[in-house]
Amino acid sequence: MARPNDEVGALLQEYADLVAITGGDAYRARVYEKAARSVAGYHADVSTLDAAGLRRIPNVGTSIADKIVAYFRTGHIDVVEELRAKIPAGVRELTAIPTLGPRKAMVLYDKRGISSVPELLAALDAGKLTGLKGFGPKTEENLRHGIELLQQIGSRVHINVAMEVAEGIVAELSAVTGCDRCTYAGSLRRMRETIGDIDILAASRHPQRLMETLTHLDAVSEVIAHGETKTSVRTTHGMQVDLRVVRPEAWGAALQYFTGSKPHNVRTREIAVRQKLKLSEYGLFEVGSGKLIVSKSEDEVYARLGLPWIPPPLREDRGEIEAALAGELPTLVTQRDIRGDLHTHTNLTDGVASLGEMVAAAAARGYSYYAITDHAPNLSMQRMTDEKMLAQRAEVRALEGRYGKLRLLHGTELNIDPDGEVDWGPEFLAGFDICVASVHSHFTQSRDEMTKRLLRACENPYVNIIGHPTGRLIGQRPPVEADLDAVFKACARTGTALEVNAFPDRLDLNDECVLRAKRYGVKFAIDTDAHAVAHLDMLRYGIGTAQRGWLTRDDVINTWPLRRLKAFLRKGRS
């Protein structure tokens, strides 16, 4: 079952879509959309709030608050049911097709009775769309193509996949003569966990050269749009890449605009409007005279709006504008703050590099400390034994001091069994410097069982970090069902850190849970869970997720000096 906030958020979003499809007031649709996001991102459980409490959520007024109250009382919202009865679910699904929005979806349903993707495909094949207003030959072709893409690709890719493509393109474009600056923007710059398309921004007085270079790259399979300042292509991986070229003096305004998010930009533009200014990708202008005020750097643009520069991972309209206005933006944790990795493997279990190779790589990264945490015996396929573990500890101790200031911690990644027990008893556990504990099986326990299981692990005085706490694999396995708020509370109380696992297909906890857990006073460990030397570089994605969760250096135990870290790892034991 989804968290009540997500449930209500999804319902409000559905209502917004249905209002848009039925040609309802566009502003009303927009308000429901905003409310959907506010509710989903709100820290408190909305099912526990009364109407007055609900109205304190931004963009929720009397009408929406009453609807939410009714939803929890009756299990449904009347107006949503009414529109659902009028518009089949398939019509809303049609709008997932690129170039097909709510208006056209409604025309298809109204005039041709089409209410699903297969029906649309059949209608196209049968030529049933000819003569329909707004549906010329080119539109038909676009629809076919859109359906194909939708079926082929699904939608988004893991952030590391997009990052590699983007960094490659940025490097190619940066080398073009006349290219002043070039960088990626959009959701990639905001470090979202998955990426739909890649936004590249460049500054140049010769945009055509850059456009031409992009369209002729080997990795480009199709040119979607090709204009004066904007070109969109699709790569051979199926990713869409949008390139915008602006004049160098507009760099700051353009970067701010193309970084988004859209809701964040709506907020900054509203602030501009209130000051009789107009903000666009070309700059910040005076409304009356049209005079350009600033545009060179993001810093300038935010400053003129009365705001400090806001780090991209915060730009989601999740309270960053309010925090910025109040001078309360967090100083986000950065990769430079990280003093060591606390969850890594070697070829003693399922890693591919030796202890010596991993430790040398850690030293090369300039870490102050580094934990080796191979799997414990209950993950039986890894064939761990007490003897092997103790032998590894001796090897670790022997390496100590070999790499200058690098201190080594000998640890393990325990399995949290279905009852919440772990591999060893207190005597053996006491010999480790650090213990990560993770769920590796029985992912589909009931919510109650899973909650108890995780709580019991937190209560174990030797468990320091809950590894990849929800067990999700992005696009493959859903997060476990558990009362996460109860887990967060227990972590804060017992001095158990939650992991922000940096592996791009995990990113677990995710940004929203990190933000929620932080409110309980939980501490975090940003770890790579590296199984190979190259995996140590995945840290950047964990950092991005932590930043999106508003974490500061103080929230993250592996930014702390070793002394402070060791005190935390004792977990109140004498």
Added chain:
DNA sequence: GCCGTTTTCGGCCCGACTGTTTTCAGTCG
């Protein structure tokens, strides 16, 4: 339907590109 440095009504972000139009609507970001 929400909200208030425009405060209980009247606003609500802005621009590029496409396709089907013959002056603009729809979609997207």
